[in-house]
Amino acid sequence: MPRTPTVRRRRRTALTGAATVLALAVAAPLTTVTTTAAAEPGDVAYAQDFDAVADGELPEGWNAVAGDWAVQDGRLVAQPASIGRITFGPHLDNYRLEATVRFEAVNNPSRWLAPILDIDPSGGVPWWQAAMRSTTTASNGIEIAERTAGNAWNVPSTAAAPSDAGVGDDVRIAIEVQGAHATWIFDGTEVLEGRIGRSDDGVLGFSYDGARISIDDVVVTEIEPRSPVLDDGELPxxxxxxxxxxxxxxxxxxxxxxxxxxxxxxxxxxxxxxxxxxxxxxxxxxxxxxxxxxxxxxxxxxxxxxxxxxxxxxxxxxxxxxxxxxxxxxxxxxxxxxxxxxxxxxxxxxxxxxxxxxxxxxxxxxxxxxxxxxxxxxxxxxxxxxxxxxxxxxxxxxxxxxxxxxxxxxxxxxxxxxxxxxxxxxxxxxxxxxxxxxxxxxxxxxxxxxxxxxxxxxxxxxxxxxxxxxxxxxxxVVAPEPATPTVRVVAPADGAAVERGDTVVVAATATDADEVSLTLDGDPVDNGTSVAAADLALGEHSVVATVAGEGGEATATSTFAVVVTAAGLRSRLAGLDVSTGQLRQLLSALDAEDWERLTATITKHVPDGAARDTLLAEVGEIAAVGG
Structure with missing residues (x-):
């Protein structure tokens, strides 16, 4: 269904304004433009081409937080570092950040550089960035990611670019930020959209990891807020x-x-x-x-x-x-x-x-x-x-x-x-x-x-x-062939340890397939099924998720272990149908970690059957690992 021309014109106005700014930048050196209260969509909020900055220096207002940053021959250059970053520019709600970037050298293809979209002026965590690798055609070659307050990565959005950035080649990139919505534009092609966190006074920046990078022709332009109505071709x-x-x-x-x-x-x-x-x-x-x-x-x-x-x-x-x-x-x-x-x-x-x-x-x-x-x-x-x-x-x-x-x-x-x-x-x-x-x-x-x-x-x-x-x-999708299905076991987590008194939720998620087939230790189960760990044997178990679609089949496996703890065993002993005195004997032996006495007490007071056999097995398991 075609979209309204008004909406399409809104996006084109923002893009055309930025292109005009870039054309002017070629004709004359770029200078810093102070943001004013009268700034309107299409106005340049900041621009810098580094030509007037002496080698070894930084432009005024640029704060090198981590890594070795300096201007060399009219470009901003950063030497290899672990999560180096630099901040600059004003706080804007709706903007387009453009830059020419280049990987000068990389430690390996997984290393990256990124415009920072919102970061505290001090350069501390958390921040949001739009990262790219030198191998940008990889499935995660383009990312929208957060460095969290706990100094960990959260990467909710990834995509592949139409071509590799490579090493030694200039790439013109742009990120459009409208409130919490970000659009990644690689050499003129929109490749990814996602949500980012915003702060009241966050500024802009660049970051990188494990690479020598250079940056030139930075232009920041005010753009309009995002409309409730999507542009042509955007997915809901x-x-x-x-x-x-x-x-x-x-x-x-x-x-x-x-x-x-x-x-x-x-x-x-x-x-x-x-x-x-x-x-x-x-x-x-x-x-x-x-x-x-x-x-x-x-x-x-x-x-x-x-x-x-x-x-x-x-x-x-x-x-x-x-x-x-x-x-x-x-x-x-x-x-x-x-x-x-x-x-x-x-x-x-x-x-x-x-x-x-x-x-x-x-x-x-x-x-x-x-x-x-x-x-x-x-x-x-x-x-x-x-x-x-x-x-x-x-x-x-x-x-x-x-x-x-x-x-x-x-x-x-x-x-x-x-x-x-x-x-x-x-x-x-x-x-x-x-x-x-x-x-x-x-x-x-x-x-x-x-x-x-x-x-x-x-x-x-x-x-x-x-x-x-x-x-x-x-x-x-870049070809008419059906996409290959993917599947991931989301619960239980691979390597998880589940106490015998708890519940195991078996769940998987998939793409390009309408149904997910799940098995637990080879037996079919429904997606989202809850299984009492007490119904499973102690030790290792496996969940296998299988999907089939027009593009083929996919399988994922998660292995978990049912374990027993003293706390869990105590809860199960407390639920036995025994007298108060007998329960005291059981719990006293457990608290003293006297496994021989606890085994004898269970044998004496719990009727012969599956329940007693299970409790004795649990005591043996706890004793084997030293409580």
Missing amino acids: QVAAHRGYSAVTPENTLAAYAAAMRTGAEWVEIDVHTTADGVPIVLHDQRVDRTTDGTGDVAALASDDFTSLEAGSWFSPAYRWQPAPTFAQMLDLMETGPSGMLLEIKGPETRAEVHRVVDMIVDAGLDDRVVVQSFDANALRYARERAPQIPIGLLGNLSADPVATAAELGLDYYNPPAADALARPSAVADLNAAGVGVFAWTANSAGQWRELTDVGVDGIITDRAGELAGWKTAQGQ
């Missing part, structure tokens, strides 16, 4: 429905964290208000379905709600997952780049909606949240309180959706997937009016393809990881 954004709800319990902290790890652009959650006015996260009006409690959430005090357990209904592996408050979700959201698609469950009062909106603004997250609701009044209350926060109407498309959008001042109109597919002209009309369309809830590759063809801007799905993988696969 991923919105994780109630978090990654296919593999974790919905609307929990675990589901939100898992959704962010998939690289989803948005995480959708639901908010109610308790009897004492505290916003909490829950889909239903009653707590019965997804917690261990009962009753209407509006009649519960917040302390009563937060004391509920919200995970064991989904799987025993999540039995300690708490029922979360909205404040906890906002805190978690700040640890990752995903935006929040926030459904306010109606009807809520004006004061209740204002309280939710105030929390978003106070957290400084108003540029990363879309408020949506089936209740038009809730949207009106949100807009009057914080007009800068986008709003979206949930529900079937009206007879004249463009008129409805205009009446409510909508940024998004989000219908069921079936409604969007039945009325593609309405999707096109909304897009032409600058209104984004997110369709819900679509969970199959066939639906994702149909909705993409209709032209929706986002897909709300329970299977966020699978949709993210499907999108990556579409972007990597």
